[in-house]
Amino acid sequence: MNAREQDAVVRMLQDDLAGEHAAIIQYLQHVWRMGDTGNDIPCEVEEIARDEMRHFRWLAELVVDLGSDPTIERDVIYVNGSPPADLMLLDVDAEDRAIAMYMAHLRNIDDRRIQRVLERILVDERAHRERFRGFVSALGGDPDAPTPRPELGPFTGRRAAMGDSQPPASAKTQREATAHPEEFGAYSGHATNEVIYVKDPTPVALPPGHERLIATLNNDIAKEYTTVLQYLFQSFVHKANRLGKELQLDIAQWHMKHWGWLAERISELGGEVTTRHDDIDRTRDAAYVLRAAIARQRELAAHYGEEKDAVEDEEARAVLARIYAHDVYMTGQLEDLLAEAERAGHPAAVFPAAGEPQPPPAQPPERHEPRFTVGNLFGRPQDE
Numbered sequence: 001m002n003a004r005e006q007d008a009v010v011r012m013l014q015d016d017l018a019g020e021h022a023a024i025i026q027y028l029q030h031v032w033r034m035g036d037t038g039n040d041i042p043c044e045v046e047e048i049a050r051d052e053m054r055h056f057r058w059l060a061e062l063v064v065d066l067g068s069d070p071t072i073e074r075d076v077i078y079v080n081g082s083p084p085a086d087l088m089l090l091d092v093d094a095e096d097r098a099i100a101m102y103m104a105h106l107r108n109i110d111d112r113r114i115q116r117v118l119e120r121i122l123v124d125e126r127a128h129r130e131r132f133r134g135f136v137s138a139l140g141g142d143p144d145a146p147t148p149r150p151e152l153g154p155f156t157g158r159r160a161a162m163g164d165s166q167p168p169a170s171a172k173t174q175r176e177a178t179a180h181p182e183e184f185g186a187y188s189g190h191a192t193n194e195v196i197y198v199k200d201p202t203p204v205a206l207p208p209g210h211e212r213l214i215a216t217l218n219n220d221i222a223k224e225y226t227t228v229l230q231y232l233f234q235s236f237v238h239k240a241n242r243l244g245k246e247l248q249l250d251i252a253q254w255h256m257k258h259w260g261w262l263a264e265r266i267s268e269l270g271g272e273v274t275t276r277h278d279d280i281d282r283t284r285d286a287a288y289v290l291r292a293a294i295a296r297q298r299e300l301a302a303h304y305g306e307e308k309d310a311v312e313d314e315e316a317r318a319v320l321a322r323i324y325a326h327d328v329y330m331t332g333q334l335e336d337l338l339a340e341a342e343r344a345g346h347p348a349a350v351f352p353a354a355g356e357p358q359p360p361p362a363q364p365p366e367r368h369e370p371r372f373t374v375g376n377l378f379g380r381p382q383d384e
């Protein structure tokens with residue numbers, strides 16, 4: 001592959017990544033919105049989202065192998081408060097677009113190893129499509145019905161901004177939608193990126209304090225989402241060593257669970273789960289990665305330590321207390337990893353990042369205990 005071909009391949013893989021990322025978030029949002037459908041469809045959709053996470057990882061690792069940073073951008077997602085059958089129809093549509101995109105990329109990428117990964121993903125997407133069609137039927141819908149929003153969703157190549165991709169409907173749209181719900185529902189052809197609540201014309205009034213609790217939990221979800229993206233990025237560039245494995249297989253996965261617990265509590269309370277995340281740091285150096293992760297864990301522990309005592313909702317308290325304990329534990333886990341790498345030499349030599357110049361295999365650093373002398377305290381250099 002020459003440099004120009006490689007650039008083109010990386011661009012295609014980044015498009016695939018943005019689609020997978022959007023699919024993960026859209027499917028999870030649909031799980032949280034469907035609530036209890038009286039069957040195991042939400043669990044099955046969650047399992048599909050987990051497949052998309054695997055695809056996301058495979059694609060990200062290919063991008064790293066090609067010498068680039070995997071993107072954390074996401075295509076626009078559509079999560080309107082529609083009946084479950086319509087939500088599943090949106091997901092059939094996402095899979096249709098995924099299949100078309102992977103087939104096009106397979107035709108345009110002339111590298112056997114990458115082709116094998118894309119072919120493997122295609123097998124899953126085709127199976128997902130059939131599963132989602134089955135869910136539409138099981139929920140009383142028609143799997144061949146036109147999709148409610150053909151121009152929005154994963155694999156449309158339309159990127160979401162980093163913040164909330166879906167602003168709440170303006171007062172005017174909401175008024176019109178309440179007066180004429182038939183003009184705004186699924187299949188109305190009335191495309192909008194706003195979130196309109198057409199499902200429940202008389203919204204249940206949230207008990208006092210719930211608005212604030214939901215805002216608090218959503219703020220935590222934004223932290224968990226960003227933390228997951230941060231650790232995943234670091235795990236991709238450290239995939240060949242144990243730092244990468246611990247960050248991904250253990251630490252990032254636990255933060256994903258925290259995210260899910262918080263989201264479930266929000267939907268039980270009748271709230272909307274945020275889709276917001278912040279930007280990440282793309283530094284690859286192992287010592288920096290570990291120190292930054294330790295600082296992040298300490299901050300998270302301090303934050304949840306306070307919040308668990310401040311929140312009145314008993315179920316949220318229990319969740320926050322458990323998250324707090326995890327963050328304390330993970331701080332120690334990362335401190336151990338850093339100490340171990342420092343004992344064995346320079347962390348960058350112990351945990352070499354993909355695409356970074358490697359320092360020579362270092363001798364364990366000589367330990368100079370800092371000596372505080374009176375001269376030192378008075379601003380004169382030490383060892384004089």
Ligand SMILES: [Fe+2]
Pocket residue numbers: 020023051052055098121125
């Ligand atoms: Fe996928």
Ligand SMILES: [Fe+2]
Pocket residue numbers: 023052095098124125128
């Ligand atoms: Fe899929």
Ligand SMILES: [Fe+2]
Pocket residue numbers: 224227254255256258259323
């Ligand atoms: Fe977490």
